[in-house]
Amino acid sequence: MSKQVTPEAFFDSLSLAHKLDNFLDGFKLEEIHLFSYFSSILFLYRKNPVSDWRYRFTISETGYPFSEAIFEAVTRHQQNGLFEDDGTFNKITARGADEFNKFKVLPTFSKREEYLTAACTTSILVPYSQTLRALLSDPEIAKAKEINNKSWLEQSNIYQKFDEISKEVGVSADDLIIPAVTWINFINEQERIEGK
C-alpha cells in the first residue's frame, strides 16, 4: 500500500466509531467525517492552532465535511476488520474496540479524546437529527456546498461564531459540552426562525 495513514486520523476515526456505535447504535461513514470536523471546531474553540489538529477538511459531494486522512484511515479499519458493515450501518467490531483501547492511552491521543468525547456527547443531549442539521447548516459548509468549493474549509468563521455564542450565554471556556450544545441549539433555533 503506497498511501500513508495519518496517525491522528487513524485514532480519531476509531474513537468516534466506538462512541457513535455506543450512543447511536451504528454509524454512517460520513458521520465519522462530520464528528471529527465538529471535534476540530471544539479544538479551535480552545485556542489551539488549526495545524495542530493535523488533518483538514474539504466538502464532499453530499455536503458533508470530508477528510482524505479520515477516509484513508477508515478504509484500513474496514480492511482489517475493525469496522463491519451490517447492511444499513457500520459497527465497530470487538477487535476494533480492542484496538481503540490500546491506542487511547497514548499521551498524544489522550488529549484529543476530550474533543472527540465532547463532540459525540452532544448527540446524546440533543436529538441526533438536530445535531446533524446544525452541523450541516453551518454557514461555511453551506457556502462551500453551494459553490462546490474543493479547497480546505476555513474553520475560522465557524469557530468565531461559536465563541461569540458561548460568550453571549456566558459559559465557561473550561467546559466543552455546554458550549457545544448551546451552539447546536442556537443554529437550530435560527434555522427554525428563518424557516418560518
Next chain:
Amino acid sequence: MQGKYNFIKLERIILRNFSLYKKDGKVYEVNEEINEGVYCLAGANGLGKTTFLNAINFGLTGIVLEPNKEVYSPSEIVIRNKRYTERYFIGRIDKKDEDKAEIEILFKVNGKYFRIIRGFFERDVLRLLEVYSTDNDKRISHFKSKSESPKELNNQFQKLLTSEIGFTNFDYFVFYQLYILTFDENRRMIFWDDRASSQALAIAFNADPKDADKILDLTRKMEKHESNGRNLRWQSTQAKKKVEELTQKTKGKKVSDIEDLENEYTELYKELEELERIFRNIKIEYDSMLKKQSHINSELMQLRIEHTRLFSKYSKPRSKLIENTDIQLSIKNKECLLCSSEGSHIAESIERSIYKNNCPLCNTAINDSNSAELDKILKLIQTNDEKISAKNVELDNLILETEGKKIEVDKTEIEVKKAKLDIEEFTEDNPDISLKGTGNNSVDALIKQYEKQSELAAQESKEEYSKRDSLKIEYEKLLKKVESSYKEAETVFVPIFKNLAKSFIGLDLNISPKRSDKTIKLVLEIHNLARTESFQLSESQRFFLDIALRMSLAIYLSDSKDGATMMVDTPEGSLDIAYESRVGRMFAEYIINYNQNLFMTANINASQLLLSLAEICGKNKMKFRRMLEWTDLSDIQKEGENLFQKVYKNIEDALNKRTNHEQTSNA
C-alpha cells in the same frame, strides 16, 4: 595544545618569623611538606587560612590580589595590586619581625626543583634562588645564586620559571596562578566575568603564544583608545561649558557646578555600558533559545514522520487471504467460485470470514503469524508517542520561556535607548551656546580659546575612536583564531568540564565560546540554553561551577606527568548538604582520575565535603591538617575547634578506612 604547560607542584612551605601564627607568645614556624593529591588545611574562622594561601601566592608571584576588584589583564596585575600587596602583611606580621619574616617555597616544575625565599616586605626581590634536579639521589644544579643582587635573583627566577612552565611571559604565570589556579570567593569568577573569561581563553586556546600576546595587547590598546576617546569627548564638552559659563557669567547668570556635571556625565556613561553588557548577554540567551526551538521542531517533525510510517505499517491489511485473486474475484463478482451461488451476501460472507481471520471455505482459524510483528510495531508506536509528547512539553515550556526572554530583550533594548537618549539630552542641556561676543575683549579671547580647545578635543576624540575601530579588524581575526583553536580543543576540554560539573550538579552542562562584538567568552549552558547572567544559579552553585571550569582548564593545559596544583579557599556555608558531598566527589574526581593536586583550606562548615573527599581519597592521596598548634585560640575559636574535634575524628576515620581498604585489596 593539550598539556602544553608544566604547572608547578608544591613540595614544601616554610614560614619564618610570621607572627600571625603565634602560640603561647612564641612565633610558630610553619614547616609543611605538601603531599601529592589533596593538602587540606582546616580550622575555625579567623585563624589565618586565607592568609596562608595568600602568603604562598605572594611567595610565588610577589603579589597578593586585592579582593573585590575587577579582573586585570596580565600586564596590569602587578601595577594594580602593588600597593595592596605592600600593605597586606602589615599588622599580620609584628613590626619587629618585618625584616626577618620570610617564606621559603620548594616546588617542582618540569622535573626541576625550585627553592626560593622571599621576604614578606620585599615584593620584587628574592633572598634565595636555587634550581636543581635529582638523578639517583645526586643533585644536579641548574642555578645557584652567587653574587647576584636580590633584584637580579628575582629576574632570574621569573625568567627560568616562565620558560620551564612554557609561558612566554611571567605576567601570564601571575595571571594563571592568581586568577585561574586560585579560587577565592572574593576574587572574580571566570564564567561570569567577561574579561577574566576572554583572557583565560586567549592564553589557554592559542596555538601561537604570540597571538595571546597580541590579543591582550590589542584589548589593552582598544580599551585605552576608547577611554581616551571618552575623556577627550568629555574635555570637549567641558570646554564648551566653559564657554557657556563665561558667556552666562557676563550676563550675570548662575552656572551649575562643573564637578557635579562631570560626575553625572560619568554615571550616565557607566550606566549605558552596563546596560549594553546586559543587553548583549540577554540577546545571546534569547538567540540560543530560538535556535533550540527550531531544533526541537525539526526533531518533532522527524518523530512525526516516523509516527506516520509506523501507523501506516501497523494498519496495513493483515489477512493474506484478501490478496488471493480467486477471493478477490468472488467478492467483485458477488459469486462463489465453488458453488457459483450469486448475490451480495456472498461478498459479505467472504469478507466477514476474512476479517475474523477464518478461511471462507473451511472456516479454519488462520494462525495469525504477523501478530508478533504487530506487537513490535505497537511498542515502537508507544515509545515514539511518548517521545513526541515529551518533546511537545519541552517545546511548550521553551516557547513560554522564550516569550519571557523576548520581553526582557525588548525591555533592555528600550533601556539602552533611553540611556543613550539621556546622554544626548545631557549634551544638549549643556550646549555650546551661540556667541555674539560679550563686549569684553579679554573674555572674548578666552571664549575663543575654549572654543578652539573644544573643537580640537572633539576631533581628537573622533580620531581615538577610529584608531580603536581600526584595531578591531585585527582583533576580530585573532578572536576567530581563538575560536577555531577552541573548537579543535573542544573534544578533549569540554568532556572534562562536563564530567566534573556533572559529578557536582548532577546535570548535563555544556560550555561553549560565544562571540560578541567586543569579546569572546565562555558561556555555560544548562539543558542547551545559554546562561550568561550570574543570578540564574545560586551563589554557591556558581562558585563550584567556576571551580569546575578552572579545574578543567588546569587538567587540559597541564602536562600529564605532574598535573597542576589548584589552590582553593573553600567558600563558606550556603551549600546544601547534598551538594557538599557532591563537591567532595568532584574534587576527588579531579585528583584521582585526572592525577592533579589540590591545596585547599576549609572550615568546619564544609565537613560533609571533606568527609566525602576523604572517603574517596584515603591517606595516600589526602593530607588533613588542623591549625590548632599554629596559633592561640580565642574563646569563640576554641568553641569552633571543639566542634571540629568530632568532625576531625570522622574525617580521620574516613581517611584510614579508605587506606585500610586499599591495603586489603592490594594484599
